[in-house]
Amino acid sequence: VSKVLQLALGILAAIGGFVDIGDLVFNIEAGATFGYQLLWVVVVGVVGIIVYSEMCGRVATVAKRPVFDAVRERMGFGVGLGVLVASQVVNLMTLAAEVGGAALVLQLLAGISYRALIVVAVVGLGVAIWVLPFEWIERLFGYMGLCLLVFAVGAIKLHPDWGAVGHGFVPHADTGNFMLYAYFAVGLLGAAMTPYEVYFYSSGAVEEGWTQKDLGLNRTNSMVGYVLGGTLSFALMITAGALYLPRGIDPQFIGTVALGADVPLGTIGLILAMVGILFAVGGAAIDTCLSGAYNVSQYFGWEWGKHRRPSEAPRFALSWMALLVLGLLIIVTGVDPVMLTEYSVIVSVVALPLTYLPILLVANDKAYMGRYANGRLANAFGLFYLAIIMVVALTAIPLMILTNGGKG
């Protein structure tokens, strides 16, 4: 049991990163537009995030340096500050969207006014961060988020064409609109490798006090967590490919995502889906909120950590509270959370190289890592994915403009 509980960090990072409100809609839209054709992109994204999470977990464990320590040291103060500002903007956009997403799901469950539920969501998240120890945040949101596995059961019950599903794992583009296909591919990769996942994961390794004995746990955590996240992405895309594509439905709402579990499994499927979505977007809100506080504290060298009392790390505590309040202020303006997070995914793609390059450099530095520095295989994967990230970062914004924000 304790071994299973230890996997909570990877599961929360992956569920928060893979199936936040933007990913839920992005995956469903990808399936409803291109069927199973983009499943291979999720595989590429899952392997990439496993490679870099393992690396940053190892760096945090051995060198006791979470990601933003490495960013400041390797990129210099000026460039580091640019990365900090960019990542904080993306974190804040995502946090606001997740708060809105949580309120939307609560509305679908309780039928109360959306605006009142935004406040309920913010208060609930604030209390959870304040009261719960780090390990219990991981367990509560990570394991409750696993209710989303209902989509995997639902996808099977929809009897998709398994031959076509299998073909989706082989890169191919059977479409008259290649630009739109490329836009979704870039968005899915960006969503899979979104920077706040590694900020949270590496800081979480320090929070949990991992030592070199835990390097095996780090590997298992990154693999199990992100494979689970990827499985949920597959399930959502297959559900949309089987249910929405043949009917010409273009999913726009969080309710449409939940309907994907209701049709094959009935009311119980619907309720499990909504509970799963609630904890996944709640987990993502906590990921982004704490990531923002970790980043700014690590960059300026402040005391940080959920394992410290607020009086021991006051600027860290104030940072996450300020982010939560800013998220609330953004979402109460009435901005659509789904649209906000879709844009934040694309904008975050541009910041990817500046997050992942310092991790690769530090993980490769024997002065810090000693015998735990990257081997040839880790470097080969790291460089290969850095090249992919560069291409994705350069093409994200042009593709968003050329496809009119994915409208085609």
Next chain:
Amino acid sequence: MRRKGVCLAALAFALAGCGGGALGKHALTKDVESIQSLAAESALLATQVAHGDVTGTFVRVHTQYLGRVSGSLERTLAKARVPEGLADKRRRAVRLAGLVDRDLELLHEHPDDRALGQRLAAELERVAKQAEELAK
């Protein structure tokens, strides 16, 4: 993503003044496709109501969101200016958007009425098919 299109269309309409914005063939086809999508999704939801396989709260809230888009589409299309050759297509699109909007309102008011759900599911499926034909 189409909702962004609807928002942009509504914004363009507002900027063009109360006389209604001009709508080209491509934009009109996109709007008809949105009507088809809304009708098909509403039909799916109505089918679940007919089977008693969905909670009343979910139906009430989700139909509200779908209804906002169908209502906005109906109003935007009704006021938009189109070239003469597209007038009939626009008129039929307005009628279909209106039907979807009305059916969603009925579902919203009677989320537990299985007989009504069955009737609306059949009607919305017909609307979805008509919109699909119209978009071609």
